[in-house]
């Protein structure tokens with residue numbers, strides 16, 4: 002394959018490749034796909050060579066393996082040290098990540114993880130802590146958990162927090178189980194949880210897993226929950242509504258207080274999916290909007306890129322009404338303003354003193370306290386920004402998303418842009434693409450521009466959805482480069498550039514069968 006001639010190229014000038022096509026692939030950024038081609042290690046080195054010279058054993062050496070020595074070779078590829086180092090270094094570069102470039106995935110918050118976080122998380126007192134260590138040896142770690150809990154309670158204006166859930170979805174389960182415990186305690190079995198059409202798939206899954214029947218709440222033409230339709234559906238069978246705020250269309254649910262009032266009046270609880278809290282942290286306290294339970298994705302809102310395969314952490318903040326039904330352990334603020342970590346031994350006494358009755362906890366979410374590495378990263382992030390800095394984080398994230406929205410709305414359909422500014426992510430549709438060109442084709446062409454695609458086909462309420470979340474950590478220069486690339490591929494999609502159907506051209510792998518890759522992965526190399 003001939004790579005296009007790069008000499009004399011200037012940013013913003015289309016470059017055509019020589020693929021024998023009339024309208025060949027082009028890029029405006031000068032980037033060439035994401036990665037280098039790299040064979041498997043077995044294809045690089047033969048099993049008949051070796052990278053090390055070991056002395057032959059002495060002829061009279063005693064065989065100390067007692068008959069267990071290997072009868073056949075194990076067939077490892079023999080490579081020299083530099084070959085081996087290069088192989089793994091190149092492989093590591095195939096891992097596209099936030100340290101390599103802009104990651105526009107919406108509904109995921111892929112943001113830069115300051116190195117300071119990593120330094121603190123790796124301090125032996127945090128990194129090597131073991132859950133079964135005697136309590137008196139982990140006082141510092143417990144203090145970190147408590148301080149983080151204090152920040153979360155403070156920033157959300159809520160009453161208590163369960164730190165143990167391991168990720169957002171686990172936090173949802175924790176919140177819904179608390180709601181169920183509260184309803185059961187008052188002998189009020191309710192069956193239904195209402196979830197808006199635009200919700201993340203984990204919301205209905207959580208409600209169903211906790212034994213509830215899920216019903217949709219319609220979205221209005223502004224991309225927000227239809228308040229009147231919701232009010233109409235409320236009744237004695239509705240246990241809770243689950244609402245994401247800001248929602249997955251990247252919009253603030255302005256009616257959340259009115260929704261909470263209506264739900265409470267009907268005897269239900271309000272669960273807020275707080276995965277998008279990064280857009281409003283320091284500016285809005287969910288507790289003031291009548292929320293009863295909300296999970297916070299520490300790995301989205303308080304740094305640590307989401308989706309890197311590492312652990313997440315999904316603490317759940319609870320209202321005063323739900324606090325007596327928290328899991329164990331949990332952390333609560335008392336009337337004197339002090340935050341207490343409550344363990345099983347003190348649970349009843351603590352609840353009698355502060356809630357006027359025993360704790361009706363539903364058990365534990367996990368055996369231990371939670372994700373220490375995530376706690377240290379999140380608290381480091383909070384302390385290094387300070388309360389004012391966190392507010393600025395939210396404002397900059399929203400500013401960046403609106404800059405993208407306004408820079409692209411003339412070339413991409415932005416279904417809710419007329420209704421006003423967006424929050425932390427900008428939503429576009431495939432309306433106006435020529436012929437059968439699709440969001441998928443645009444995303445693949447974007448790879449040729451050196452950019453990871455945005456979230457596609459989510460939320461489902463928008464046709465061919467493209468959800469772009471820049472986060473606060475991107476500079477104007479990096480946003481401008483992304484905008485240049487996206488404007489170019491959007492214009493090609495509208496002009497009917499059929500060459501996009503075979504993109505990416507510059508990536509070592511072209512269009513894959515993504516279903517088979519996920520369902521039937523080949524994980525073992527066999528010689529054929």
Ligand SMILES: *Cc1c(COP(=O)(O)O)cnc(C)c1O
Nearest residue numbers: 108168169170201203274276313
């Ligand atoms: C990420 C996300 C979740 C799930 O969080 P996990 O930590 O991945 O389990 C739930 N809701 C929304 C809106 C999200 O973006």
